[in-house]
Amino acid sequence: MAILYTGCSSDKNNDRTEDCSDVICDMAFLNIPITIKYEDGTPVVLDSYEVIEVATGKVRDVPNWGEDFHTYIIASDLDREEFAGKEIELQLVGKIGEKIVVTENYVVSANCCHTYLVKGDKEVVVKDKELQ
Numbered sequence: 001m002a003i004l005y006t007g008c009s010s011d012k013n014n015d016r017t018e019d020c021s022d023v024i025c026d027m028a029f030l031n032i033p034i035t036i037k038y039e040d041g042t043p044v045v046l047d048s049y050e051v052i053e054v055a056t057g058k059v060r061d062v063p064n065w066g067e068d069f070h071t072y073i074i075a076s077d078l079d080r081e082e083f084a085g086k087e088i089e090l091q092l093v094g095k096i097g098e099k100i101v102v103t104e105n106y107v108v109s110a111n112c113c114h115t116y117l118v119k120g121d122k123e124v125v126v127k128d129k130e131l132q
Helices: 079-082
Strands: 031-039 048-053 072-076 088-096 100-108 116-119 123-125
Touching: 031 100, 031 116, 048 072, 072 079, 072 100, 072 116, 079 100, 079 116, 100 123
Parallel strands: 031 123
Antiparallel strands: 031 072, 048 088, 088 100, 100 116
């Protein structure tokens, strides 16, 4: 049995490639996950969160896996075409009850195959455990 594996690469540098016609991508679907923890390492479980596109104020539609997986998605490959060749600033705003406990900014982009994090912390530490 032969297994064919194709990666997200080519002879071209596909980080900022406009023409993706010659690029072979893998079939993986990637998210940009953020974990939020207290200083003692226990996960922060937000009651709600939003991902806002800073330039436009648009609230992005992202899956909320926080309660189940303690991971907050700020972008995914669903955003790839919109983000391709650009650097988009996003802001994660997380709440417990009505209190904002996390505000973090990120810069994301996409190449021919996937959306990826350019700038920002993938692990956020919240200092005040009294918030839970």
